[in-house]
Amino acid sequence: MERLMSTPAFLATSYLLSPFVRLAQTTHRALSGSFEQSTAARAINGFYQAVLLPVHQRFESMGWLHQTLRVLNLVAACGILVLATFASTEVIGAAVVLTFGILIFRMLLKPIALKPNIIDALVVLFFLTALVSTAFSSYVQTSVVGLVKFLVFFIGYLNFRLMVAENRRQLFLFLGVLLALGIAESFIGFYQYINHVQPLATWQDMSVNPEDRLTRIFGTLKPYNPNLLAGFLIPPLAIGVGLAWVSVFKKRWLQGVALFLVSMPVLAALVLTGSRGGYLAILAMATLTFMLLGHLLWHDEELKDQIKLKAAWILVLLGSILGSVAMASVVPAIRNRFLSIFAMREDSSNSYRLNVWNSTIEMIKDNWLVGIGPGNDTFKQVYGLYMVPGYNALSAYSIFLEIWAEQGIMGFIVFLLLLVTVLMRTCLAFYGSLPAYRKMIIGMLFVGIVGSVLYGLFDTIWYRPSVNLLFWLLVAGFAVYSEQAIEEGSQATVHG
Numbered sequence: 001m002e003r004l005m006s007t008p009a010f011l012a013t014s015y016l017l018s019p020f021v022r023l024a025q026t027t028h029r030a031l032s033g034s035f036e037q038s039t040a041a042r043a044i045n046g047f048y049q050a051v052l053l054p055v056h057q058r059f060e061s062m063g064w065l066h067q068t069l070r071v072l073n074l075v076a077a078c079g080i081l082v083l084a085t086f087a088s089t090e091v092i093g094a095a096v097v098l099t100f101g102i103l104i105f106r107m108l109l110k111p112i113a114l115k116p117n118i119i120d121a122l123v124v125l126f127f128l129t130a131l132v133s134t135a136f137s138s139y140v141q142t143s144v145v146g147l148v149k150f151l152v153f154f155i156g157y158l159n160f161r162l163m164v165a166e167n168r169r170q171l172f173l174f175l176g177v178l179l180a181l182g183i184a185e186s187f188i189g190f191y192q193y194i195n196h197v198q199p200l201a202t203w204q205d206m207s208v209n210p211e212d213r214l215t216r217i218f219g220t221l222k223p224y225n226p227n228l229l230a231g232f233l234i235p236p237l238a239i240g241v242g243l244a245w246v247s248v249f250k251k252r253w254l255q256g257v258a259l260f261l262v263s264m265p266v267l268a269a270l271v272l273t274g275s276r277g278g279y280l281a282i283l284a285m286a287t288l289t290f291m292l293l294g295h296l297l298w299h300d301e302e303l304k305d306q307i308k309l310k311a312a313w314i315l316v317l318l319g320s321i322l323g324s325v326a327m328a329s330v331v332p333a334i335r336n337r338f339l340s341i342f343a344m345r346e347d348s349s350n351s352y353r354l355n356v357w358n359s360t361i362e363m364i365k366d367n368w369l370v371g372i373g374p375g376n377d378t379f380k381q382v383y384g385l386y387m388v389p390g391y392n393a394l395s396a397y398s399i400f401l402e403i404w405a406e407q408g409i410m411g412f413i414v415f416l417l418l419l420v421t422v423l424m425r426t427c428l429a430f431y432g433s434l435p436a437y438r439k440m441i442i443g444m445l446f447v448g449i450v451g452s453v454l455y456g457l458f459d460t461i462w463y464r465p466s467v468n469l470l471f472w473l474l475v476a477g478f479a480v481y482s483e484q485a486i487e488e489g490s491q492a493t494v495h496g
Contacts, residue, residue: 066109073102074170077159078177081473084232084466085181086220092465093152100155103162112166117486119425119479120161122418123472127154129411130374137373139381146375146406149463156469160476171477175239178470182236183262185229186269189217193272199224214333216274221466227459230275231467234451235474237266238285242444245293248309249302249437271327271334276341277458281451288450290317292443295430302436353397353458359386360396364405371408376463379406395463399456402463422449422478429485442485445478 076099083092106112130150137143164171191197192215199218216226240263247256270278290313297303297310328335340347345354363372363386372382376394379402383393396402404412426446429439452471456462462471 066106069102069106069109073099073106073163074173076102077163077174080156080159080469081174081177081181084221084469085185086222088222089149089465092469093149096152096156096159096465096469099159103159107162112162114162114165115483117479117483118421119418119475119482122414122421123154123157123475126407126411126414126418127151129371129407129414133371133373133407133411136370137378139373139378142375142377142381143373146373146378150374152465153468153472156465157472157476160473161479164477164480168480171480174473175243175477178473179236179239179243179262179266182233182240182266182269185219185221185233186265189219189229189269189272190265192217192219199226214272214274214337217269217272219269225461226273227275227277227461228464228466230270230273230278230281231452231455231459231461231464232470233266233270233273234278234281234285234455235448235470237263237270237282238444238448238451240266241289242440242447246437246440246444249435249440274334274337275455275459276337277455279338279341280458281455284454285447285451286320288447289443292430292440292447296436296439300436300439352391355388355391356393356397357401359383359388359391359393360398360401360405362386364401367405367408369408371404371406371411374406395460397459399453399460399462402460418475419449419453422446422475422482425478425482425486429482432485434485438481439485442478442481445474445481448474449478 076095080092080095080099083095087095127150130147134140134143134147160171160174164174196215199216217229218224218226219229219232221228221232240259244256244259244263247253247259267282270282293313297306297313303309328338340350343350345351360383363382367382372378379396380394382405387393396405400412400415403415423446426442429442432439434442449471452462452467452474461467
């Protein structure tokens with residue numbers, strides 16, 4: 001059995017990741033090392049030493065105030081996640097700014113030790129490209145509005161990044177709240193499905209036979225769009241499954257089983273959203289999870305002898321495949337919804353997106369360098385010059401096209417570099433000497449990031465605060481948890 005499990009089919013994940021690990025090892029010092037020695041990093045550290053530290057020393061006798069503000073800050077940060085499930089964009093944005101204000105005041109009392117890394121640099125550059133595109137936009141007024149929204153997302157990243165850097169355990173508080181919200185939204189969705197509660201808009205091809213249409217759930221997220229709920233549920237699904245395996249690796253078997261079971265309603269709800277981007281995200285996240293787990297179970301020294309875990313991995317893999325086939329057979333509406341992805345022009349939704357993409361590409365050709373400026377209002381005004389008659393749109397229906405159109409080639413490249421850096425750090429972590437459970441934490445965050453981005457490949461619901469802030473939460477947690485892997489991974493030996 002062991003010999004069978006060591007065949008190339010099982011070792012494929014290791015070989016697939018090896019080139020990226022080698023690339024990461026050769027470029028890590030050039031990227032991270034140079035940034036840590038850069039003027040920007042020295043300026044940040046100097047600011048802490050020259051400004052914040054003296055203030056902290058002056059208010060040392062007011063430690064009680066700092067502790068009170070810390071609790072208030074945690075409540076406010078969790079409140080952002082709760083508000084994301086039902087509040088408007090303006091309310092969520094106000095909560096983000098309020099949380100950041102509390103955090104800044106706390107930092108005046110007691111600085112948070114922050115070691116900026118390459119991910120932080122790329123996030124800053126990404127938002128700076130939005131500033132540049134605003135400055136050169138022909139629609140400055142609407143671009144400024146879009147820039148303010150971008151600034152809220154950036155502040156959201158800083159909130160989570162600084163708070164997780166202060167105490168890594170706080171990340172699990174945020175993830176736990178997010179998982180609980182995902183479960184709650186799932187059961188609300190089940191109620192909508194059972195009672196055939198329809199969203200305010202159809203959000204699917206009305207030419208489909210009514211018997212083959214799926215009752216799409218939408219939860220409580222405004223504006224009651226099933227695709228929005230799908231984008232929201234992707235991170236909780238990655239978190240639930242990831243934390244289940246983290247618990248198993250820490251030999252907390254009951255906790256692991258419980259986390260896995262509570263993740264299943266989230267998976268079911270994601271399927272019932274009828275979001276085809278969500279279906280593709282499920283496939284990608286499942287594939288990545290099994291690849292990463294397969295690598296750990298067959299190559300990590302801590303787990304190589306865990307025959308029961310290997311058997312469980314195989315059983316879950318087979319169960320997932322059989323379950324998917326069974327669901328497609330029993331519920332034709334889900335099967336038809338998934339197969340419509342490949343219908344191309346025969347599906348009205350696909351045809352609409354293809355027309356919007358073609359128009360957006362023409363827009364990019366004329367504004368490829370710095371873009372048209374951020375924000376859907378700016379996009380709407382420029383899109384009218386390129387649109388196919390009868391196919392109006394507020395966005396590009398693809399975050400990659402949207403980023404290039406709004407922020408130009410530099411914004412597009414910086415975003416790609418951010419994703420490549422996340423991939424490289426994940427590879428280094430899984431080939432490093434970290435404990436298996438910590439590798440899985442990094443893998444969990446990586447899977448959530450990939451799922452969110454892949455979903456955004458075919459929709460721009462990613463720009464909604466209830467989805468976008470979750471993405472930056474995962475990136476912020478990844479920036480902190482992957483740092484030790486980078487430090488150790490630069491000296492790790494690639495196996496295989």
